[in-house]
Amino acid sequence: xxxxxxxxFKYNNWLLFLLYCSIAxxxxxxxxHEMLAKLRTGGIExxxxxNEKLMSFSSLxxxxxxxxxxxxxxxxxxxxxxxxxxxxxxxxxxxxxxxDTTVNASxxxxxxxxxxxxxxxxxxxxxxxxxxxxxxxxxxxxxxEGLVGRVTSVSEHYARVMPVIHTDFRVSVVSDSTxxxxxxxxxxxxxxxxxxxxxxxxxxxxxxxRIVTSDFSTFSIRGIPxxxxxxxxxxxxxxxxxxxxxxxxxxxxxxxxxxxxIEPEKIEISxxxxxx
Amino acid sequence: MTRKITLYLVLLCIxxxxxxxxxxxxxxxxxxxxxxxxxxxxxxxxTSQKTSTSFGFAAGLLTGLLTGNIGLNMLARTAGSFxxxxxxxxxxxxxxxxxxxxxFYGAVIAAGICVNAVLANGSNxxxxxxxxxxxxxxxxxxxxxxxxxxxxxxxxxRKSFAD
Numbered sequence: 501x502x503x504x505x506x507x508x509f510k511y512n513n514w515l516l517f518l519l520y521c522s523i524a525x526x527x528x529x530x531x532x533h534e535m536l537a538k539l540r541t542g543g544i545e546x547x548x549x550x551n552e553k554l555m556s557f558s559s560l561x562x563x564x565x566x567x568x569x570x571x572x573x574x575x576x577x578x579x580x581x582x583x584x585x586x587x588x589x590x591x592x593x594x595x596x597x598x599x600d601t602t603v604n605a606s607x608x609x610x611x612x613x614x615x616x617x618x619x620x621x622x623x624x625x626x627x628x629x630x631x632x633x634x635x636x637x638x639x640x641x642x643x644x645e646g647l648v649g650r651v652t653s654v655s656e657h658y659a660r661v662m663p664v665i666h667t668d669f670r671v672s673v674v675s676d677s678t679x680x681x682x683x684x685x686x687x688x689x690x691x692x693x694x695x696x697x698x699x700x701x702x703x704x705x706x707x708x709x710r711i712v713t714s715d716f717s718t719f720s721i722r723g724i725p726x727x728x729x730x731x732x733x734x735x736x737x738x739x740x741x742x743x744x745x746x747x748x749x750x751x752x753x754x755x756x757x758x759x760x761x762i763e764p765e766k767i768e769i770s771x772x773x774x775x776x
Numbered sequence: 777m778t779r780k781i782t783l784y785l786v787l788l789c790i791x792x793x794x795x796x797x798x799x800x801x802x803x804x805x806x807x808x809x810x811x812x813x814x815x816x817x818x819x820x821x822x823t824s825q826k827t828s829t830s831f832g833f834a835a836g837l838l839t840g841l842l843t844g845n846i847g848l849n850m851l852a853r854t855a856g857s858f859x860x861x862x863x864x865x866x867x868x869x870x871x872x873x874x875x876x877x878x879x880f881y882g883a884v885i886a887a888g889i890c891v892n893a894v895l896a897n898g899s900n901x902x903x904x905x906x907x908x909x910x911x912x913x914x915x916x917x918x919x920x921x922x923x924x925x926x927x928x929x930x931x932x933x934r935k936s937f938a939d
Contacts, residue, residue: 513858517854520829520832521851521854521855524850524851525847526847527840527847527850531847540841540844547796550793550797
């Protein structure tokens, strides 16, 4: 017995070590025990809370960098959103145009408005289709809602369009139900109001009557809506007629370009003055 | 003595927290120094093997609670402290400050290798081979510990190892 005690005191370091190791092994063995699991969970909870506080504290020092980084991310995301939104709007407009039954878009060329100038110096629309896509001068530009204008000059990839709301623009129009002929013009003023000239006093033009392009036009195909009569005022020989334009020029972004009206014989006979 | 033990226990808690929330984030080559091992080596050199083993056990419990692997940490720290206990310098010894310091560094290296070896055997979060973990990481961690021990000795512990 005394030998055992001697041995115990001699190797008590080892015994203590073995005791601790046994407890450690026991802990490892009972790792999934409910109590130990609770202890572990509590420890993780505590560590996480402290880590969170430390992270938020340390983030104060890197705030500027973080701000810059977020700004960069924001910029990237914004550009992506803008690009996607633009694509979505373009696609929606394209579908709208294609779905419109009043316009047979099969022979039409579709284009997007890439520039618009409506100032005292210039009043034009620029579309992203040029002679490479088959665009020619004097082609009619329209949307399902109505007439937009006519092509005035063409480059390889772009074309300039003179809109209806241009003081030099003229197009032959006809009223829908009473078939009164006239010439549509626009004098500087409101973007949505144009005038129809040369409608004689004797005609029976009505308010709210639809005005469409006539076959007399040298460039436009007939039947393209132009607008509705909103005011009729008698003058000496003709009516002074105001028309609310069908197209909202402020929100235009996608247009159709109608194939060129080729009527050489008509042009020839119209200009022929020999057999008057 | 009791006062000293209490002080060491408080210090152990602080050191464990500092290790978990501070030092363990300073990784170089995926290895971070371990100030708990350095502290246990210091206890082993200045007190006794028994005390250091008990402190190792307590340290294992604490770090285990903080890291979520209680049993393995207890085993590793207990073993490391026990090994470090062999570098204990009794008060009655006539060892010079230099010798005590050397023994302290020896304890740091031995305890570091031992702790790392046990932990490497028990867990492999990076999926590396055991030999790599034991030798490369063990030696690297011991080197970091030694550098830190030298710095701490120069700054705070010199008085403890005085002649």
